[in-house]
Amino acid sequence: MVRKNSVILFGTFLFVSWNAVLVLLLWNRDPGDVVQDVLKMADAFEAELGRQKDILLQIKNQKLLFLRRPSNLSRLAPPPPAPVATVIPILVMACNRVTVRRCLDKLLQYRPSEALYPIIVSQDCGHEDTAAVIQSYGEKVTHLRQPDLGDVPVRPEHKKFQGYYKISRHYHWALSQVFRTLGHEAVVIVEDDLEVAPDFFEYFRALQPMLQSDPSLWCVSAWNDNGRDGYVDPGKPSLLYRTDFFPGLGWMMLRQLWDELEPKWPSAFWDDWMRQPDQRKNRACIRPEISRTITFGRQGVSLGQFFDKYLKFIRLNSEFVPFTKIDLSYLKEETYRVNFEKEVYSAPLVSYEDVKQGKLKGPGPFRLQYSSKDSFKTMAKNLGVMEDLKSGVPRAGYRGVVSFISRGQRVYLAPPPGWTQYDPTWS
Template structure:
């Protein structure tokens, strides 16, 4: 019996962190995603991989059966909705709810990492989650840990150890607790589950942690969203390529909201404030640029940041501040000076 099988055949340890792989019918994508997980996973027992397949694609089913037989995959779940769902978004949303219910309500896990079949991971993906997971458990003002930075392109992301709190839910490789699922499952929407998690009444002024350099990379241009944003923003996002021991990285600045507010305020105040028209200057120092709501889209385009927002929150932001790297130096777009914007 493998370590993963022992986890599933008994009451799971509170320390077990299953990796939920959401899959449908892209077998080649799935094989690439699973190969990445198998390569870097430090322990089958702590990180059992559970695949949840929507439908009955034969290639996907055969691939998962192969990994079940080898013991690399802990379980193959099969989602088959009881009623017709007319759109891919509705089907995906329903699949997520069903899979979460299997993990938390049926199998009894206390937390999980969520991936989709078009995501591969960095060498330090598991180390990152192992280090940040205690913060999620300890702080009621966090509701997720994400491995993804929406603004993670090479020109604007360079610090491999930088982690921020964000008012925006990033997704694309993330951890949640069973307690959060219990809170939201009765409110689960019929479609657009990710935007649901960005609603103010769901987020309730809580944040997610996210890195500057992404620990996941999406290679799936074709899918439910039909490639929205892919070529412009997603394909160029960097995947951290080096093994980093996150147990040696201090995360005290993001451990609580108060810590992070103090940290970010100090960082912004100590940065050199420049007018936007001087953004091309090369400085050997952190820089900050002020903007207002009316300027946002043009400012985002100037730096290559994603310009959309959800429920009034910009991607990667915390109280109107968007941290990123500019010419490999810390940079901050600041709506109010210093941090005086009311919480979103």
């Protein structure tokens, strides 16, 4: 309707204008001359209208042709951008070990991309010899220095734990630098006494999307607490597990988790704090059958706790596994839980004596059942499995089950069928 009214107004305007021109021309002129002039003007006007009509018809035809061929738009539009890979920095927590060189050398040797895996070394302690080693790498690494080197105020009975307070303060500062100052979305944290496996970067790259999309996960770890030689299957370097125990020792977290943890970060013993129910919230981590890190640092704040008995015997994976090309959907919570429980509780129940004396018959797996904290600790200790519990969760455990190899056969140290939850008083 609006368009029709516009045409009527335009026509009226032309009519009035034409007659006004005629009046001006007829005023005080010879009638014969006037008639000739009017006829010439009418011809010119008609010709101009014809040209304008042709132009409008061409525009209309081109518009219709374009609308009938929508593929033209797709041909002209640029192709969609390729997905941008997440940058996963490696945060090396350093203090006063000049042997940080061993850690950095392996990271640089196996790093597939400088852009995707920037190496950030955060140094506490102010130890200048260690600082010199870090700075010798030049632009290959970013060297950050924790500015607050003073003692942390603690209760008198906690003075002997001053080192643990400083470590927790350092972690808080370093993670804030990574997520707040540098703006990264994820990070892999290693200590200065860890050596990494050849597929260390491949492992974390493959699992980052799952960590991002699965709210039942809160970390990915390169570490198996029971990963000593003889306790893992060397023929299954690609085997991965879910675990309810926070392993640490080379682990990946996302910025969203730091948003959650930063406001309540503890003043000391941050790793055990992570293992408490209020932090874990029934979430799991991914961990490997064969560790992708080993520790070579016997001396430290923990005074070599567990090192001589367990840690120095951890097996480091040497075979590159192309995790990014493997279907890892079996690790999704519901699928994994159902399949894992089926395998564990369909395995034949065996006695502790048969396991200890190597009398198991058949290829396995086998199930060894514990019924209390004390029975778990006794069997684990005597079988060479780490026996300590944190808030009721055994190291490397999933739904109370600890998987390990004994004399070449798979054994599941498991609670009775029908397990529902951990008892935080087990410690």
